[in-house]
Amino acid sequence: MSDAKKNKPATPDLASVPKAVVSRLSLYLRELQHLVFDGHETISSHRLGKLLGFSDAQVRKDLAYFGQFGHPGIGYRCPELIAAIRGILGTDAVWPVALVGVGNLGRALLGYKGFGAQGFQVQAAFDSDARKTGSTVEGVTVYHFDDLAKVVRQRGIRVGIVSVPADSAQTVADRLVEAGVEGIVNFAPVTISLPESVSLVGVDLAIELEQLAFSVVNRRQTR
Amino acid sequence: MSDAKKNKPATPDLASVPKAVVSRLSLYLRELQHLVFDGHETISSHRLGKLLGFSDAQVRKDLAYFGQFGHPGIGYRCPELIAAIRGILGTDAVWPVALVGVGNLGRALLGYKGFGAQGFQVQAAFDSDARKTGSTVEGVTVYHFDDLAKVVRQRGIRVGIVSVPADSAQTVADRLVEAGVEGIVNFAPVTISLPESVSLVGVDLAIELEQLAFSVVNRRQTR
DNA sequence: TAGATTGTTAATCGATTAACAATC
DNA sequence: TAGATTGTTAATCGATTAACAATC
Structure with a gap:
């Protein structure tokens, strides 16, 4: 024993x-x-x-x-x-995070205070729109998507947030994996597939409302 | 039989x-x-x-x-x-929705196209900051929080989205219930309690990252 | 017809609840 | 001590998987 x-x-x-x-x-x-x-x-x-x-x-x-x-x-x-x-949970140390997709939702996530409070620090944002790159949003530098691998490696970023439209989510996820991230939170409303070795959490805002609608219609408690 | x-x-x-x-x-x-x-x-x-x-x-x-x-x-x-x-799911008809809290996240949710695509229409937004009320965000009128009950009843709104800070989430939820909504999606990082008759879905963005962190640290698949 | 695929049953697996001795 | 509350075991409950006759 x-x-x-x-x-x-x-x-x-x-x-x-x-x-x-x-x-x-x-x-x-x-x-x-x-x-x-x-x-x-x-x-x-x-x-x-x-x-x-x-x-x-x-x-x-x-x-x-x-x-x-x-x-x-x-x-x-x-x-x-x-x-x-x-x-x-592993949140007793700070996790450096990358965010890809600086649209409406991406901006909101960059400004979200709750991440920092729980040990997550968004250290770099990425977008493929040259009008956004080089700027700073909520104190976070927006890099061009082409620089993803370089910056992710430099900063030792382990997890990525995907907040791009559905049709580019898989490509973005693939690039994040290539760059070496070990986990992804996907906010795009689409199923993405990753190697077994990379963790994935999907958050679909419309699905949350759908689940609510079902429980309202069927008068049942969601939790 | x-x-x-x-x-x-x-x-x-x-x-x-x-x-x-x-x-x-x-x-x-x-x-x-x-x-x-x-x-x-x-x-x-x-x-x-x-x-x-x-x-x-x-x-x-x-x-x-x-x-x-x-x-x-x-x-x-x-x-x-x-x-x-x-x-x-009950999403074969359009659901009118109210959103309370026009901050960073609230604005992003007002602009989120996925809701409309799945049958949800945010018909009114509310905030207690007089500098925001009366304006229009993403095509949605921002009313003062004091007008919540009136507008919710007028429009027959059945579900509400809570995107206010944690310390006002319970109060906002209570007012939504008083106004007659049957379900709430809560984006504030706090537990809220509602009557049994009202459905609740909680979405905590930091918790999603925490869950990812755990599965990264323990190399396990999240889905 | 042969091949594909469903809906359903029974078997397995996993998670929750209830109960209680051990502890402070 | 008496009261409160834990950690753990056994019993119950619920969900998933495997298998297959029925169907197109």
Whole structure:
């Protein structure tokens, strides 16, 4: 037996954690940050779950995938749990990010304060329109798309945001992968395919509204 | 036995369809629209699944929750299936939408073409900053937040988009509910609570990046 | 007809819930 | 101590996959 106890593995297999658990982890983190802001020092699984609409058992089970963070009789200490979740998500260090496509949505994303607050720093923007390149948007330099690989490598950028129209999203994604990024958030309303080795998160704003429409029409709760 | 055969209920209980199935429905729809654009008339569950990274069995099972849309030996006729899915999602008619919070993100959402393409029409925007009210952004009139209830009722708006800062999101949501909306898409990075009767979809842009970071660090596929 | 492909059933797999001894 | 609350196990519930007769 290689681990100290036989309970939790010293190195839990994070890749095998259910996807649903990981997505709730981000919600726990966000809630904990608000709790600290409101002056709370500890929180029980019951109260944390209640705030998010989950059961206490689910909160405890989710967190237990990653280790033992709670204190029986007390609950979870907020700052401690925040640090732990940041470590698990990998957002305890700053991630340099590239954004491709400085249109309406791209500009909004460049100005979005929430990224910085969670450890993401958009260090370079790219566009193929020469009227936009060379300028600065929200403090971020807009480079020409042709310089993508060079700048991404120079700055050690690991993830890219795609905010171009649907018909160029695949090409942009391919260039980002060539340039060496390991993950992409795609805001274009189209399916893109990437090598297995590159992670992909798709965000389709119209689909979010569609999902809402369905639950309105069928009177069901979305969460 | 009230239904014709004993197979599919004449009125399938849509509220009991798994949430995951409904979210894939939107992806099928998006893919089918691209397929039609590319000149395809029919598509098999195998090919549709392949495009999206799902198995053929899953595609067939998902669609079978809602009825029989396929043709053995042929596959699914794209335009037919598109119409069926639109009917299921409720986006076969136009949904008038209200947007609250004309900041960076709000402006981008007002200019987002994808909403219109999927049946959503932002008919009114609201802000509490008097310098913004009375103007027009992307062809949409910006009203003062105080006029929310009046305009929402006048236009029969059923869903609202919240794109205000986190600290005013709950208040804005409450006012939207008072005004009679039945569903809300919340872009503010905070949990909001609504009556059971109102549907809620939350979109947190930083959380999407966090989820990507986790899968990059743990080299796992997000979809 | 032969080949392709559906809708559906049964088997498998995975996630959530309930319960409770252990702990503070 | 008594009360609160955890981490974990076992039981339940739900979703996905595999297989195949029915259909075009």
